[in-house]
Amino acid sequence: MQNDLVSYYAARAAEYEKLYEKPERQKDLIRLTAILQDIFRGQNMLEIACGTGWWTQRLALTAQSVLATDINESMLDIARNKYYARNNITFIRDDIFQSALDQTVEGLFGGFIWSHIPLDQLDGFLTQIRNRVQTGGAIVFIDNLYVPGSSTPVSHSDEGGNTYQTRHLSDGSEHRVLKNFPAPDFLAEKLTTPGNDFEYRALDYYWLAIVKAGAVGPSKPSKPFLNPLNLF
Numbered sequence: 346m347q348n349d350l351v352s353y354y355a356a357r358a359a360e361y362e363k364l365y366e367k368p369e370r371q372k373d374l375i376r377l378t379a380i381l382q383d384i385f386r387g388q389n390m391l392e393i394a395c396g397t398g399w400w401t402q403r404l405a406l407t408a409q410s411v412l413a414t415d416i417n418e419s420m421l422d423i424a425r426n427k428y429y430a431r432n433n434i435t436f437i438r439d440d441i442f443q444s445a446l447d448q449t450v451e452g453l454f455g456g457f458i459w460s461h462i463p464l465d466q467l468d469g470f471l472t473q474i475r476n477r478v479q480t481g482g483a484i485v486f487i488d489n490l491y492v493p494g495s496s497t498p499v500s501h502s503d504e505g506g507n508t509y510q511t512r513h514l515s516d517g518s519e520h521r522v523l524k525n526f527p528a529p530d531f532l533a534e535k536l537t538t539p540g541n542d543f544e545y546r547a548l549d550y551y552w553l554a555i556v557k558a559g560a561v562g563p564s565k566p567s568k569p570f571l572n573p574l575n576l577f
């Protein structure tokens with residue numbers, strides 16, 4: 346059994362989007378798309394851990410510009426090869442735990458990455474994230490609710506309170522994958538800071554956490570990420 350998250354996703358890239366085809370989840374995905382397109386409308390935004398660009402493609406329809414990052418080139422290759430009607434996306438390889446970016450942004454989105462962050466690394470990760478978003482900007486995370494009968498069962502847990510699933514890829518490989526299912530109170534505790542507004546919404550299969558960076562956060566003006574190096 347393999348337990349490295351980054352190599353698991355590197356190997357999963359070509360089959361990753363099957364998870365967006367589940368019929369029972371379509372209603373939620375349409376709702377989430379509308380909510381996110383509304384929140385980030387007109388913004389120069391950063392998407393962390395963008396994967397194959399499933400959300401990037403949708404966000405780019407209303408955002409001013411999207412800087413989309415992921416650690417895995419196999420994911421970024423698929424994302425780069427999609428059609429983006431407004432040519433307003435830049436893709437860069439970046440590690441969320443050791444980011445080389447120095448831009449600040451008006452909005453930041455992380456889809457299905459919260460659940461993969463070890464609990465003892467959450468505070469450091471969130472500090473980095475907050476420093477990247479300008480005053481008044483939004484930070485939004487979405488992730489899976491645990492839905493019995495639909496979610497892959499939790500197969501392990503560790504002394505730090507993290508939970509893990511045993512997953513299989515189409516090549517037959519088996520992976521132990523960190524997958525945490527935070528309670529709303531825990532999200533509120535981690536994401537609420539003085540001067541910020543926190544909002545939690547639960548759909549049928551997904552949760553959404555929205556933080557409006559009020560008094561905290563840097564306030565440098567943002568520049569659009571308009572594909573300076575033709576990085577598609």
Ligand SMILES: C[S@@+](CC[C@H](N)C(=O)[O-])C[C@H]1O[C@@H](n2cnc3c(N)ncnc32)[C@H](O)[C@@H]1O
Nearest residue numbers: 354394395396415416417420439440441456457
């Ligand atoms: C569950 S997928 C989510 C992909 C995309 N956000 C989505 O919602 O479809 C998790 C993604 O996180 C990326 N990832 C894992 N560890 C990372 C890290 N340390 N820094 C940046 N990306 C990472 C993986 O390559 C993968 O694309």
